[in-house]
Amino acid sequence: MALIEIDDLHVTFEAKGRPVHAVRGVSLAVEVRESYGLVGESGSGKSTILRAICGMAPVTGGAIRIDGRALAPRRDRGFARRVQMVFQDPYASLHPRHTVDRTLGEPLAIHGLARGAERGRRIVQALADVGLDAAFRFRFPHQLSGGQRQRVAIARALMLEPEILLLDEPTSALDASVQAEALNLLSRLRAERGLTFLMVSHDLAVIDHMCDRLTVMKEGRAVENLDHAQLARHDMKASYTRELFAATTERIAAAE
Amino acid sequence: MSLLEVENLRVTFATEAGPVEAVRGVSFRLDRERLGIVGESGSGKTMTGRSVLRLIRPPGRIEADRMAFGGVDLMRISEREMRALRGRRIAMVMQDPKFSLNPVMRVGAQLTEGLRLRDGMSAREARAKALEALEAVQIRDPERVLDAYPHELSGGMGQRVMIAMMLIPEPDLLIADEPTSALDVTVQAEVLRILDALVRERGMGLMFISHDLNLVARFCDRVLVMYRGRIVEEIEAQRLSQATHPYTQGLLGCLPKIGGARGPLPTLARDAAWSE
Amino acid sequence: MSGLRAWLIDPAPRSPMQARAGQLWLGWLRLARNPLALIGLLIIVALLAAAALAPWIATHDPYAQNLAGRLQPPLSPGHWLGTDEFGRDIWSRLVHGARITLYIVALVTVTAPVVGLIIGTVSGYFGGIVDTALMRLTDIFLAFPRLILALAFVAALGPGIENAVLAIALTAWPPYARVARAETLTVRGADFIAAVRLQGAGAGRIVVGHVMPMCVPSVIIRVTLDMAGIILTAAGLGFLGLGAQPPLPEWGLMIASGRKFLFEQWWVATMPGLAIFIVSLGFNLLGDGLRDVLDPRSATR
Numbered sequence: 134m135a136l137i138e139i140d141d142l143h144v145t146f147e148a149k150g151r152p153v154h155a156v157r158g159v160s161l162a163v164e165v166r167e168s169y170g171l172v173g174e175s176g177s178g179k180s181t182i183l184r185a186i187c188g189m190a191p192v193t194g195g196a197i198r199i200d201g202r203a204l205a206p207r208r209d210r211g212f213a214r215r216v217q218m219v220f221q222d223p224y225a226s227l228h229p230r231h232t233v234d235r236t237l238g239e240p241l242a243i244h245g246l247a248r249g250a251e252r253g254r255r256i257v258q259a260l261a262d263v264g265l266d267a268a269f270r271f272r273f274p275h276q277l278s279g280g281q282r283q284r285v286a287i288a289r290a291l292m293l294e295p296e297i298l299l300l301d302e303p304t305s306a307l308d309a310s311v312q313a314e315a316l317n318l319l320s321r322l323r324a325e326r327g328l329t330f331l332m333v334s335h336d337l338a339v340i341d342h343m344c345d346r347l348t349v350m351k352e353g354r355a356v357e358n359l360d361h362a363q364l365a366r367h368d369m370k371a372s373y374t375r376e377l378f379a380a381t382t383e384r385i386a387a388a389e
Numbered sequence: 390m391s392l393l394e395v396e397n398l399r400v401t402f403a404t405e406a407g408p409v410e411a412v413r414g415v416s417f418r419l420d421r422e423r424l425g426i427v428g429e430s431g432s433g434k435t436m437t438g439r440s441v442l443r444l445i446r447p448p449g450r451i452e453a454d455r456m457a458f459g460g461v462d463l464m465r466i467s468e469r470e471m472r473a474l475r476g477r478r479i480a481m482v483m484q485d486p487k488f489s490l491n492p493v494m495r496v497g498a499q500l501t502e503g504l505r506l507r508d509g510m511s512a513r514e515a516r517a518k519a520l521e522a523l524e525a526v527q528i529r530d531p532e533r534v535l536d537a538y539p540h541e542l543s544g545g546m547g548q549r550v551m552i553a554m555m556l557i558p559e560p561d562l563l564i565a566d567e568p569t570s571a572l573d574v575t576v577q578a579e580v581l582r583i584l585d586a587l588v589r590e591r592g593m594g595l596m597f598i599s600h601d602l603n604l605v606a607r608f609c610d611r612v613l614v615m616y617r618g619r620i621v622e623e624i625e626a627q628r629l630s631q632a633t634h635p636y637t638q639g640l641l642g643c644l645p646k647i648g649g650a651r652g653p654l655p656t657l658a659r660d661a662a663w664s665e
Numbered sequence: 666m667s668g669l670r671a672w673l674i675d676p677a678p679r680s681p682m683q684a685r686a687g688q689l690w691l692g693w694l695r696l697a698r699n700p701l702a703l704i705g706l707l708i709i710v711a712l713l714a715a716a717a718l719a720p721w722i723a724t725h726d727p728y729a730q731n732l733a734g735r736l737q738p739p740l741s742p743g744h745w746l747g748t749d750e751f752g753r754d755i756w757s758r759l760v761h762g763a764r765i766t767l768y769i770v771a772l773v774t775v776t777a778p779v780v781g782l783i784i785g786t787v788s789g790y791f792g793g794i795v796d797t798a799l800m801r802l803t804d805i806f807l808a809f810p811r812l813i814l815a816l817a818f819v820a821a822l823g824p825g826i827e828n829a830v831l832a833i834a835l836t837a838w839p840p841y842a843r844v845a846r847a848e849t850l851t852v853r854g855a856d857f858i859a860a861v862r863l864q865g866a867g868a869g870r871i872v873v874g875h876v877m878p879m880c881v882p883s884v885i886i887r888v889t890l891d892m893a894g895i896i897l898t899a900a901g902l903g904f905l906g907l908g909a910q911p912p913l914p915e916w917g918l919m920i921a922s923g924r925k926f927l928f929e930q931w932w933v934a935t936m937p938g939l940a941i942f943i944v945s946l947g948f949n950l951l952g953d954g955l956r957d958v959l960d961p962r963s964a965t966r
Contacts, residue, residue, distance in 0.1 A: 243870065
């Protein structure tokens with residue numbers, strides 16, 4: 134049985150009085166310890182699927198199951214300990230008036246874990262795990278670079294030791310060299326902790342590098358499901374996937 | 390004489406913690422060619438582009454031994470003379486059309502404003518010229534776009550409108566600061582193709598600022614690679630794969646490739662000597 | 666000194682206290698670059714000093730009457746700001762009046778903004794029916810001119826400083842609720858709020874720990890700018906005989922008693938008027954300066 138199962142999911146927003154059908158019947162299944170990718174351009178509904186899993190988007194049809202059980206309408210603390218998310222923009226996902234210490238300590242405080250000195254030890258350890266020195270502990274987000282912020286955001290997502298990490302364009306706001314470091318960090322953490330990834334990106338190359346299987350999305354629908362080997366063989370059927378593939382490789386191959 | 394000559398440009402910001410140098414002695418020349426300026430965030434590439442238009446707000450300060458555009462010393466002329474150059478002879482396209490177009494004015498009004506105020510054209514003439522400009526950036530139904538508000542346009546469409554707007558006065562130099570970074574990959578290529586064709590046809594100089602080395606290489610004649618406010622390497626775009634500076638090589642190597650190895654991506658080992 | 670400075674600007678603080686102190690220090694540096702704000706701060710500090718040191722600064726007992734020396738003009742011997750209709754020294758009364766002004770200011774600051782902050786953030790965060798109910802309540806309070814509403818409250822509760830303060834506080838909170846709600850609405854959808862919600866935080870924790878810190882700066886700016894209005898309202902109530910009662914040296918009350926002699930003995934009403942003007946100006950200048958320092962929109966990323 135798959136760890137995350139999404140069955141004919143529909144999400145409809147109300148925007149300016151008109152309904153916007155952001156996700157139109159998407160199904161997928163992510164196995165335990167698998168890394169699964171969702172790729173598409175802006176407005177394809179890929180991020181909305183992650184938000185729907187977290188209960189932050191209005192699901193109007195279909196089902197989301199974790200470990201075979203349908204999610205409760207309100208995500209509880211138990212959910213928080215199993216599923217965490219890393220957001221796209223590290224400038225917006227850290228509280229601007231909280232120090233790194235407070236940001237990382239908050240999940241522990243919410244769940245009543247590790248008090249006093251033990252909490253401090255866990256925070257320093259979490260910083261070390263994402264490759265940050267303990268000197269960063271009492272800094273504010275504006276004193277950090279984009280890459281450092283995203284490391285803090287990853288550390289925060291891992292504080293509760295979840296099994297599933299939802300990654301919403303985790304590197305698209307970062308420079309290329311910093312993106313490489315962040316992707317390496319994510320791969321390492323996944324290997325070390327046996328995490329399951331569901332990752333969203335507009336960049337097919339990033340998804341290809343990180344994921345075993347992927348779904349190409351366009352305008353709220355799943356266009357095609359592919360695995361890593363198929364992509365490497367250029368074995369795709371949908372013309373949109375080919376277009377996306379061409380645009381991505383063209384960009385990268387230019388210098389060679 | 391080159392179209393643009395910049396010698397020892399410095400941009401300094403006064404902050405609470407003392408002065409911060411965003412650009413530290415940059416020199417280059419630009420003719421009627423396509424020059425790429427590449428670097429990561431904080432490399433000073435955007436500040437370099439803005440300096441040419443003297444668009445740096447206090448507490449920022451621009452200094453240069455020489456910054457000449459068509460023989461005019463940009464460091465010496467008054468703000469009034471500078472305003473006459475901006476938009477008319479030197480134009481700029483910015484990253485996100487959402488922030489560059491006025492959200493409460495119809496596109497048509499924004500496109501024709503300059504023509505009517507500056508060139509004293511009649512409304513009819515200006516509209517005809519605006520239509521022509523939109524056709525030049527391959528917008529299929531320019532009439533509809535002229536009557537639309539910016540929020541009714543997609544990102545790619547908005548950016549094409551921006552390019553059209555900047556090119557109406559037929560400037561000699563176009564500064565494009567990450568003109569496609571906010572766009573989807575499949576749209577990017579098209580916008581770039583349009584920009585490229587216009588620059589070639591009109592024989593303008595183009596300063597193309599981007600974080601994306603590969604994109605710049607495909608699109609420009611010459612590339613300047615910036616790191617921490619300095620130019621670390623200047624190279625012909627076609628010979629980019631033979632770049633010698635470790636920073637340039639690092640930037641080229643750290644992108645994931647489709648079907649590439651699954652192991653860790655090469656990362657940049659930053660050397661303090663690069664910023665010396 | 667240089668050791669303290671280094672400690673304050675240390676890019677890697679070793680404790681939450683040091684981190685906060687460093688931020689305050691940076692804020693101070695930014696404020697210190699604005700000469701007008703410094704003038705404002707100086708005025709407020711002078712007011713605080715006058716209130717704290719009143720018995721030593723005052724040259725006379727503010728209540729001591731001397732009917733032989735009544736209505737002395739300024740710069741007369743022993744009374745450099747003159748005397749009032751009972752021969753009381755105006756300078757001494759102004760200095761002691763600073764205590765009353767500060768008392769009113771302090772009481773209003775610890776009540777109205779707190780109420781406004783709570784109502785605004787709760788309203789903005791929960792939205793829906795809670796928002797509608799709380800905001801309509803706010804609208805009702807906003808619909809009355811402040812002085813009129815305060816008058817009504819004082820008329821019902823009886824005159825006196827505490828009641829005047831209560832009346833001002835009850836009429837002053839709605840703008841803070843509005844400011845806090847507006848700020849909450851922009852913050853509510855932010856990723857950092859989504860992140861903490863995803864960690865299982867309850868609404869109370871999110872509102873108090875995560876939303877309020879984002880609203881506090883705007884409210885502080887608003888309070889500082891409103892302080893002039895609050896002082897004026899208090900003085901107005903005093904002037905109408907509904908605030909502080911004679912013989913207290915409250916500035917508004919002093920203006921009221923000087924009104925009768927305004928044309929012949931102008932200084933009796935003018936001196937307390939000037940005091941109100943200067944203190945109001947001080948709060949306004951400081952508020953403008955604080956806006957530049959605290960406003961999240963003006964801060965650079």
